Amino acid sequence: MPTKPAALSLSDVLGLGQLAADAAHGLTGVVEHMHTSILDTPGLAPLAQGLTGGVTRLVYGGVRGAFRLTGKGLGGAAALVGSNSDNQPVSRGREIALAILNGVVGDHLADTANPLALNMRFRRDGRPLTLEKQALAEAFPDATGKLAVLLHGLCMSDLQWMRQNHDHGAALARDFGFTPVTLSYNSGLHVSVNGRAFAEALEALVAAWPAEIEDFAIVGHSMGGLVARSACLHAEQEGHAWRSRLNKIIFLGTPHHGAPLERIGNWVDVVIGKTPYAAAFGRLGKMRSAGVTDLRYGALVDEDWQGRDRFAREPDPRRPVSLPEGVACYAIAATTAASPGDLKDRLIGDGLVPVASALGRHNESARDLNFAPDRQWVACETGHLDLLSRRDVYERMAVWLAEP
Template identity: 50%
Template sequence: MALKTPSAAQLALLRHVRPADLRAAVQLATEATTGVIGIAEGVHQSVRRRIGLPAGALPDRTSGLTGQVYRGIRGVTQLVGHGLDGALASLLPLVDEPGLHPAPSPGREAVIAALNGVLGDRLQASANPLAQPMELRYQGERLPLGRGPPLHERLASATPHLLVLLHGLCMNDTQWQRAGHDHGAWLAQALGCTPVYLRYNSGLHTSVNGREFARQLEALTAQWPVPLQSITLLGHSMGGLVARAACYEAQGAGLRWPGLLRHLVFLGTPHHGAPLERAGHGVDVLLAASPFTAPFTRLGQLRSAGITDLRHGHVREADWHGRDRFGSAADHREPLPLPEGVACFTAAGTLAPQRGLLAERLTGDGLVPLRSALGQHDDPRRRLVFARDSQRTFYRTGHLELLSSMAVAEQVLQWLAPAPPPVDA
C-alpha cells in the first residue's frame, strides 16, 4: 500500500516529532513505571523489616500477600507495555514512511542527544528507537561506510588532511556550531583540512564508544578518496576521552589509521574526572545509609554508564569491567599515558579572571576542574605529560565557551599549522 506524501503542515511537525517516538515513549514509560513500583516495594519492605517481617525472593521485595500484589502490578505493567509495543511495531510501518521524513530540527536532535547522554545505555539495551547509533558525518549528513555509494561522491573535495571532531556528553555533532562559530569549518578554511564529525551515544561506556569509533575510522580511512597524509582528532569534553579510548583500542587491534595520526587536541577534557559525577556518587552513598531511603538510590542510578565513567575519567574497559559502577568511589584506573609519536595538546578553561595558585587549583570551567583538563594528578604515574607549549589555560572561559572562543580556535590553529620552512642563511 502506497503512503500519501505528507502535507506541508505534517512535514513541519515531522521535523520535531516522529511517529516512532510514540513507541519509544511507551517503552520508556513502561520502564519508568516498573522502576517506581520497585522503589515503592523497597520502601514497603524496609518498614516490614523493622517490625520483623521476612523479605521476599530478594532483600528489597516483599513476601506473602503484599508480595503477590506487587508482582501482580508489575506483571500487568509489563503485559500492557509489551502489548502496546507489539501493536505499534505492527502498525507504524503501515502509516509511516521514514524515507519521506524531512531533516530533523536542531531542537529535536539536541533533545535526543541529551536523552542518550543520560539514559543511552538503557535505550540501547532495550532497542529503543531513540537510541543514537554512531555515525561519521560530513556537511550534516551521515557518511555511508561499507556498502553503499562510494565516498568519492560525498567527499569530492576531500584533502589529504582529515580532521575528526568528537563532541561531549549529552551533545551531538551539530553543536560544534555555537555563537556563529564552528571550529571544524574555521580550521578547514585556515588549514585546508577536511572536517568530519562524529556523532555517538554518549550514555555508553567511553571504552565502548572508543572501540566502535576506532573501527569506523579504519573504514573511513580505507575509503578516503585521496591518499591520506595526516589525521587530527579534536575532542571536546568526553570526546577527548573517546579519542584516547579509540587510540588505545586501535593499537591493540593492529589497525592502520594510528600510523597516520599526527595530532590529538583536547578541549576541556576531564582526563581525571569531573566533580559533578563524584557528587552524584556521594548522593548514592547518603541515600544508601538509611534503610528507608536506600530504595531511592535507584533514581540516582538511572544515570548512564557514560556519566559514571566521568567520575575518574575512564578510558579503557579494564577501568570499569567487573566492578559495580555505583559502588566504590576509589579510582581503579591503571595509568594510561598519551599515545606515543602523536603531538598532543590540551586547552583548559577556567572561570577565574586571572592567574593565581588558589584560583587555578580550585576553579575550573564550571564542569571540569582545571587540573583534570590539563592532565595533572597528585600521583606522578597518572599524570599526562603535555609539553609546556602544548597546553594553555583560557581565563573567564566556561566549558561550552571553549567551543565558540576565537582565542581557542587561533591557539588550535597555531598548534596544527605546519612549521614554516627554515630560512636560508
C-alpha cells in the same frame, strides 16, 4: 545547516512509550522498597511482614509485570516500524534532546533495543555518511588530504559544534583546508565501548577517504577526548592502519582524570543507601548511564569497569594509560576565573571539569599525562561549553594545527 523543525516520528513515540513503561516499572520497585523500609522498623516488623507479603506482594508483582509487558510490546512495535529519522528534515532541537537522553540513560536504551538509542556514525550536517569511496566523494566533492574528525562530549550532539555562530570544523576548513567530519555517538555507553567502535569506524573512513590523506587530526571536546584516547589504544592492539596516519589530537576540556560532579553523585548514592527510609531512592541515582559513571575518574579501557560495581565508592581503579605515542597531543582547559589558580578557579574550574584534569595533571607520576608546556593552554573566563565558540580557543587550536 539544518534548521527545519521535524515532528516526532512513530518510532520516536513508541520509543518514548517504551522508556516510560521501563521507568514506571523501576519506580514501582522504588515504592515497594520504601514501603518495606518504613514498615521494617523496630516494633513494626510483624506488621510489615503482613502488609508487604501475600496480597500486597502480588499487587506489586502484578503492576511490575504489567509495565514490563507494556514496555516489551511497545519495543516490539517499534522494531516492526523501524526508524526513518534519516529521511526526515534534520531538527536541531530533536537531535539535542536525543543526545541528552542518550547521555543520561543511553546504555539502558541500547540494552532494551529502544529506537531512541543513537548508533555511532560519521555525519555531515546531521546526515549519516556511507563509508564507501564513491559515496564519500559525492558527500565531499571538495575533499582534501587534510582530514579533521570532531568528537562531541557527554549529552551532546554533533550539531552542537556550531555554537554562537562559530564552528571549529568550518573554521579549520576555511583557514587551513581541512575537511571536517563529525562523529555522532551514544555518550551513555562506556567510553571503552565507544572507543572500540570509533576505532573500527575510523578504519573504514580512512580506507574509503576520496583523497590521499597527508594530515589527519582529531578534535575531542570533553568526553570525546576520552573516546579518542580509548580508540587509539584499541587501534594499536588491532593494528589499524589509521593509527599510523594520525598526526595530532586536540583535547578541549577533556576530563582525563575525571569530573567532581560524578564523584559527588557517587558519594551521595552511598550516603542515601545507608539511610533506612531514603535507601529506596538510591535506585534513582543508579539510573545514570555507564558513560556518566566512567567520568568519575576518566575510565578508558574495559578493565576499568568490568567485574566491578560501577556505583560502589572505591579509590581510582584505572589502569594508567599514557598519551598515544607518535601523535602530537594538545590540551586546552577552561576556567570561569579571571586567572588560573585563584579561588574561583580552584572551586569551580570551567563548571564541570577542573583545570588539572583537563591538562592531564595528577599527583601520581604514573597517571600524569605530561603534556609539553607549549602544548597546553588555559582559557580564562570561559565555561565548559564556551570552549566550542570562543575565538581565542580557536586561535590557539589554529596555531597548533598549523605547526608541521
